[in-house]
Amino acid sequence: MSKQQNIAITEALLIKYLAGEASPEEALAIDEWVEQTPDNNRLLQQYLQLWSHAGKEGAYTAPDLQRELQRLNIDTSLPTGSRKTPVLRTLFIRRAVAVVFMVALGAALLVFFQPWKTAKAPLMLALTSSNDILRDTLPDHSRVTLAPGSRLEHPASFDGADRTVQLQGEGYFSIAPNASKPFIVRTGTADIKVIGTAFNVKTNKDSVTIAMDNGAVLFFDNHDSVIVKGGMQSVYQVDTHRFSVTKMEGGNDYAYATKTFHFEATRLELVVSALEKAYNVKIVLENKKLADCTITTSFTDMPIQYVMEVITASLSLQYHMEGSTIYVQGNECN
Structure with missing residues (x-):
């Protein structure tokens, strides 16, 4: 066997x-x-x-x-x-x-x-402006300028079907054109979709405001949408979900990004506000009645000292600087 x-x-x-x-x-x-x-x-x-x-x-x-x-x-x-x-x-x-x-x-x-085997979430980067204006270039060569106290989150590279960023606060965007990959700014309430344009977005808990420099964007939420073109301004009210579109009065609201100012019979109080935001300075009108003075002038990418020389000379006023604070003296305007 x-x-x-x-x-x-x-x-x-x-x-x-x-x-x-x-x-x-x-x-x-x-x-x-x-x-x-x-x-x-x-x-x-x-x-x-x-x-x-x-x-x-x-x-x-x-x-x-x-x-x-x-x-x-x-x-x-x-x-x-x-x-x-x-x-x-x-x-x-x-x-x-x-x-x-x-x-x-x-x-x-x-x-x-x-x-x-698991799809990985894209690496996210954050731009944060504390007390100063922050300028940066995004991965697609679009340019962004953040007002003080603002934050922008964006992926390290725009590899998806669109270019999506998240904004808190205020930012000015100059978008590199790409018809096949729209640029989307999310604010948490209403969003903005663009292909190539320049515009400003300002957000707070009550509203989202767009000021269009040039081009056009789609401004939308889950209920409605509007198209906002160059020279127009749109405000979205968070509580009512309503959009309004009006003609923009100059572009001084986003001059902090462009350094281009257009003042036409503008009250000095509003001029001061625009300059403070753009140059990160404090301007004190020692005579409170000076706030009602008006001025018509324009500036493009000029230093603050030059701007103050022109304004004070035009209104027969005087100024001096102490650090980042500018004091303006003079009699009230006629």
Whole structure:
């Protein structure tokens, strides 16, 4: 009697054989067992089909034991006593179908928990202006100027379908044109969508205000939208979700970014406010009545000293600077 004839062909041994873990003696014993009858050979082929099926990749679905048995032409309708299928065969097939479940479930969990398969959120950067005006260039070469106390969050690179940033406070944007990738400014209430233009956005808890320098934008929320063109101004009221669009009176509200001022019969009080914001200085009118003086003039990218010389000379006033504070003296205007 050969050594192989002393090896019992059990379910555990067949599993080792299919997994390639059987010893040479065990493999020879199974080979001899297969050659003994056509039924044994056919049974092994059916086991191999189940094993191959269990190793296939794919989305997880719960195994259907009856379907698997029927798919392999194994009769499941006969009473237990009349089946010709050996008990070993039935037990193995049922357990092999269970292997399908375990392998598929394990593969599904592996795919789910693999960190390299998970889409990563883009790296976000933040620009924050504290007490000074901040100027910077975004990854798409668009330029942004932030008023003091403002914050802008943007991705390190605009790799998605659009160029989206998040603004808190006030910022002036000069957008690099890109028709296939719109630029979107989110404010938390109403948003602005542009392709290429220059505009100013000012946000607070009650409203969002857009002042258009040139071009056009879509100003929208979840309920409504308006198109705002160059030379126009739009205000969105947070509580009512309403937009208003009016003609803009000059562009001095965003002169902090452009350093371009247009004053036409403008009260000195408003002139002072625009200059303080643009140059980050404090201007004190020592005679309060000077606030009602009016002036018509323009400046483009001039130093504050030059601007003050022109204004005070035009109104017959005097000024002096102490650090970042400018004091203006003189009689009230006629």
